[in-house]
Amino acid sequence: MLPVFKLSNGPIPLLAFHGIGQDHRAFKPLAQALEGRYAIYAFDLFFHGAHTAQVTDDVLTKTRFQEIIRSFLDQHQIGRFAVIGFSMGGRFALATAETFTQQLDELILLAPDGITISPWFRMATSTGFGRQLFRYFLKHMPLLHRFGMVFLSLGLLNRSVLRFAESTLATPEQRESVYNSWSYFRKLHFNHPKLAESLNNHPVRIRFFVGFFDQVLPVSFIKPLTRRLQSYELTVLKTGHNRLIEKVAKLF
Template sequence: MLPVFKLSNGPVPLLAFHGIGQDHRAFEPLAQQLEGRYAVYAFDLFFHGSQPAPVSDDVLTKQRFQEIIQAFLHQYQIDRFAVLGFSMGGRFALAVAEAFPKHTTELILLAPDGITLSPWYRIATNTGLGRQLFRYFLKHMPLFHRFGLFFLALGLINRSVLRFAESTLATPEQRESVYNAWVYFRKLQFNHRKLSEILNNHPVRVRFFAGHFDQVLPVSYIKPLSRRLHAYELIVLKTGHNRLLERVGKIL
């Protein structure tokens, strides 16, 4: 089971999944703002925080993740709950809602990954050759930076994305964590039609939050799912990617 930390008390359990390079502590300010309304259960995902690498498999499947969440719900005797995912954590929030729609009251997605897959992510993780190249570039960061500037000049990426990538990959430990997480989580992908049917057929309140200045996971990335939903809420805040989490607590 994944390490989980209860950060606040309230009548509604809220399962919270953090972004790349973070751990459960990313939700501490949010939990303070939600005290009395939500009982925030923040997880440390694999290769992050207190959670070490898995020992039994080389990729996380939806079935395995469902078993992990089922064990958590059983241990804490939780039946109905809300789920929140920020950035990379959006994949996990989506997986929970897909697997437990009868038990999910709210799906709260903050600049979520997992709806629109970046072509760079596909290249880096979907094939053996891509993974070898990904690891090679992470071991040769000056070369990574030069390629980043080259793609920036071609207009294939923007400066915000390059800055985010370089800050996320600043140390050898960060680079190892990012590589392992990207590769291990690569099977958490979703069929938009199937997922939207599940959400449409259950009383799940779907709420999207996006940053107006976010170039890492912009608001347009939610459209492949949102356009298929019968009902959802979208709030776009005047902030970038990294500041979105702290802004949302006041609204919730």
């Protein structure tokens, strides 16, 4: 099981999945805004927050994750619910929506990862050699920084993305968490036509919130899914990536 924290009370259970380098506390501003409307159950994802259990497999499969969610729903006697995911947590929100569509009332995605796969993520995780190279660079951060500056000068990397990467990889503990997370979550990807068809066939309210200045997961990254959806809501807020949950909380 994953550690889960109930942050607010309300008639609608809302399963919440945080981003890379965060934990359940990332949703506290949202919990304050939604108190009385949603009962927010915020998970600490693998290698984050209060999750200290050793994983026993090399990669997280959607089947295994869905078993975890099914067990949680059974334990709390939850029938219908909503789900929200920010950044990396978007993968887990989508994996939940994919299996539990018939029980889902609302899908809220904040700058979600998992729709468009970053070429950097694919390069770092898709092969054993790529993962070894990724770990090597994480152990030699000055070299990684120099490569980042070269890619920046060539126009292959945005400055805000470089700043986000450096802040996310600032300490040895953060670097270990990022490596473990990227490697372990690499199989959480989706068949966009199949997922869209399932969502279109059920009365799920789908809401996207993205940052106008977000270069980490920009609005264009949701298009492979949104172009196949019959109905969805899109809100673009004047913010970057890191403050998106806070801005959405103020909007609510």
